[in-house]
Amino acid sequence: MTTAGVPVIDARRIRKTYRVGGQEIRALDGVDVRVEAGEMVAVTGASGSGKSTLMQVLGCLDHPDSGEYYLDGENAATLSGDRLAGIRNRKIGFVFQGFHLLPRLTALENVELPLVYAGVAKPRPAAEAALERVGLADRMLNESNQLSGGQRQRVAVARALVNRPALLLADEPTGNLDSRTGAEILALFHDLNSEGRTIVIVTHDPDVARFGRRRIHMSDGKVIPEDAVAAHESSRLAQVLAVAGGAVP
Amino acid sequence: MMFWMLAKVGLKALLANKLRSFLAVLGIVIGVAAVISMLALGAGTRDSILRRVSSMGADLLIVRPGQFGRGGVMSGSAQTMTIEDALAIAENVSGVRRVSPVVSGSQQLKYFNKNAQAIVFGAAPTYFGIRNFEIDHGRAFSDFEVERMARVAVLGPTAAENLFGKDEPVGETIKIKGVNYQVVGVLKSKGDQGWADPDDQAIIPISTAMKQLLGVTRIREIDVQTEGGEGDNALVAREVEILLRERHRLTRDQESDFTVRDQSEIIDMAKSFGSTLTILLGSLGGISLLVGGIGIMNIMLVTVAERTREIGLRKAIGARERDILTQFLFESVLVSGCGGAIGVVTGVGAAALIPIIASMAGAEFATLVGTDSILLALGVSVGVGMFFGYYPAQRAARLDPVEALRYE
Numbered sequence: 001m002t003t004a005g006v007p008v009i010d011a012r013r014i015r016k017t018y019r020v021g022g023q024e025i026r027a028l029d030g031v032d033v034r035v036e037a038g039e040m041v042a043v044t045g046a047s048g049s050g051k052s053t054l055m056q057v058l059g060c061l062d063h064p065d066s067g068e069y070y071l072d073g074e075n076a077a078t079l080s081g082d083r084l085a086g087i088r089n090r091k092i093g094f095v096f097q098g099f100h101l102l103p104r105l106t107a108l109e110n111v112e113l114p115l116v117y118a119g120v121a122k123p124r125p126a127a128e129a130a131l132e133r134v135g136l137a138d139r140m141l142n143e144s145n146q147l148s149g150g151q152r153q154r155v156a157v158a159r160a161l162v163n164r165p166a167l168l169l170a171d172e173p174t175g176n177l178d179s180r181t182g183a184e185i186l187a188l189f190h191d192l193n194s195e196g197r198t199i200v201i202v203t204h205d206p207d208v209a210r211f212g213r214r215r216i217h218m219s220d221g222k223v224i225p226e227d228a229v230a231a232h233e234s235s236r237l238a239q240v241l242a243v244a245g246g247a248v249p
Numbered sequence: 250m251m252f253w254m255l256a257k258v259g260l261k262a263l264l265a266n267k268l269r270s271f272l273a274v275l276g277i278v279i280g281v282a283a284v285i286s287m288l289a290l291g292a293g294t295r296d297s298i299l300r301r302v303s304s305m306g307a308d309l310l311i312v313r314p315g316q317f318g319r320g321g322v323m324s325g326s327a328q329t330m331t332i333e334d335a336l337a338i339a340e341n342v343s344g345v346r347r348v349s350p351v352v353s354g355s356q357q358l359k360y361f362n363k364n365a366q367a368i369v370f371g372a373a374p375t376y377f378g379i380r381n382f383e384i385d386h387g388r389a390f391s392d393f394e395v396e397r398m399a400r401v402a403v404l405g406p407t408a409a410e411n412l413f414g415k416d417e418p419v420g421e422t423i424k425i426k427g428v429n430y431q432v433v434g435v436l437k438s439k440g441d442q443g444w445a446d447p448d449d450q451a452i453i454p455i456s457t458a459m460k461q462l463l464g465v466t467r468i469r470e471i472d473v474q475t476e477g478g479e480g481d482n483a484l485v486a487r488e489v490e491i492l493l494r495e496r497h498r499l500t501r502d503q504e505s506d507f508t509v510r511d512q513s514e515i516i517d518m519a520k521s522f523g524s525t526l527t528i529l530l531g532s533l534g535g536i537s538l539l540v541g542g543i544g545i546m547n548i549m550l551v552t553v554a555e556r557t558r559e560i561g562l563r564k565a566i567g568a569r570e571r572d573i574l575t576q577f578l579f580e581s582v583l584v585s586g587c588g589g590a591i592g593v594v595t596g597v598g599a600a601a602l603i604p605i606i607a608s609m610a611g612a613e614f615a616t617l618v619g620t621d622s623i624l625l626a627l628g629v630s631v632g633v634g635m636f637f638g639y640y641p642a643q644r645a646a647r648l649d650p651v652e653a654l655r656y657e
Contacts, residue, residue, distance in 0.1 A: 089567020
């Protein structure tokens with residue numbers, strides 16, 4: 001769980017640039033993000049806004065070109081390879097859009113995996129507890145292809161919880177689900193947050209974003225302040241209309 | 250990572266693509282089966298040669314008149330050896346256990362209306378022991394019978410059967426070159442040794458053979474049995490040579506008019522022939538193992554590509570490079586190890602079948618499967634899995650988790 005007194009996410013002046021076909025793309029252009037323990041934050045933005053890159057950096061899947069990043073008090077900006085893997089294992093629980101369960105393994109075995117990589121000798125009790133928490137006590141021994149989409153995502157949530165991470169990081173967690181099961185998963189997140197877990201949800205869906213108690217809006221690799229979001233959106237609209245208008249003969 | 254988890258994931262991945270896995274290990278199966286059966290053939294051949302040679306007596310020195318030139322060509326056919334030479338060797342050379350002078354000739358054997366052509370040897374009673382001939386029934390002749398030039402004969406089993414069929418030969422009288430001989434014993438069968446059938450012969454006292462049957466004063470060979478020990482043979486051979494050169498009054502620059510042949514030379518030859526065969530056949534199998542390894546590498550590269558998303562996920566939840574490396578190396582070794590095990594079974598089966606099939610075709614092949622060759626083949630197939638699995642496993646371990654998760 002989280003270390004007392006420190007923010008779970010403390011990222012400052014994060015920059016990340018990609019090169020695509022000789023062209024530089026500033027995916028993150030000096031981003032500051034701070035998430036306190038127990039928060040539930042939604043990161044939103046159009047595709048290409050840099051929110052996926054932010055998710056990767058915050059999730060320690062990638063390290064930034066420059067800037068500082070403290071995850072639960074631990075400096076994660078300059079690490080790479082196996083050190084990052086260790087941080088991901090201990091501090092972060094991922095929930096992906098596509099579930100990413102391993103086929104041919106049971107729900108229980110899937111949930112045991114992070115514990116196995118953490119070197120836990122007997123991962124079973126903790127994995128069972130996590131599956132019970134997400135309401136799948138009766139599906140533990142089913143293989144993932146025997147589960148529905150909603151059940152699979154619940155297994156993924158259990159897998160994300162099992163190592164008691166400081167941060168639950170969800171990337172479009174409802175993207176592959178119908179609206180009813182999507183709502184169930186969001187309700188699960190809500191409950192988990194009520195229990196004190198820190199959750200960051202990355203999404204382009206405004207309905208999902210509304211679930212966040214706070215929103216971080218991304219545009220062109222920068223964070224747009226909350227009070228400026230409406231103005232920014234209307235200026236975007238004007239921009240789009242202008243371009244469209246110019247194209248009209 | 251826990252072993253059983255690795256084993257389970259690996260086995261399930263293998264079983265999920267049964268045909269593909271089978272085709273992937275086929276190269277290893279064939280390679281291991283080839284190594285095992287070829288090594289078995291090599292060892293069997295060596296073993297059967299050794300057995301043939303040692304049934305003639307591994308501690309045997311054969312002294313023959315004349316000189317073997319290079320390439321085994323006999324030069325100078327002067328018959329210079331006498332019974333006295335044989336006696337001198339027995340008396341003067343240390344390390345000698347038994348000596349027998351030998352003469353021989355192909356003769357017509359006759360019992361009533363039955364005729365058979367056989368080689369008749371004239372020898373001392375020591376000859377039976379020297380040449381490992383055992384008496385099946387009846388007896389050998391004695392020194393006393395040699396002394397008094399008795400007309401007695403010991404028959405080889407083939408010669409006995411040719412003359413007597415199923416009747417009892419011992420006590421009967423046969424004619425050799427028209428002269429009566431009493432059969433006193435029959436030898437145990439030694440089996441065909443390839444170049445001469447030791448079962449199709451008759452042995453009579455040397456004195457009788459020289460004076461009555463063949464009418465010769467020189468002997469054809471002297472068989473010397475040493476007291477054993479591989480190094481001793483060469484030493485005794487050297488002493489025999491010195492003694493006979495002295496007796497034949499040869500000067501320093503004259504070549505010997507006789508040759509001492511050491512059976513251990515033949516054994517060494519058989520051994521080196523066997524190991525050459527083993528190396529040759531074994532390396533053929535080794536090449537198929539190599540080809541099998543390339544098959545493993547291919548299938549592992551396909552597996553890694555197919556499971557890119559799985560690798561991405563494993564890395565996202567905390568797998569380190571060496572966890573991924575271990576996992577795929579393990580799977581590679583599992584594949585090649587299974588192939589090796591199937592190959593061992595196939596190879597042992599093939600080794601058992603080779604002599605049967607060969608004998609149907611009229612040829613004689615012996616095979617001998619050694620535990621060492623099974624362990625070698627299994628070890629090599631595991632090694633092949635390690636070696637050829639390393640590159641794909643390393644590729645998997647180095648995948649970028651972001652890219653891997655996004656992979657479709």
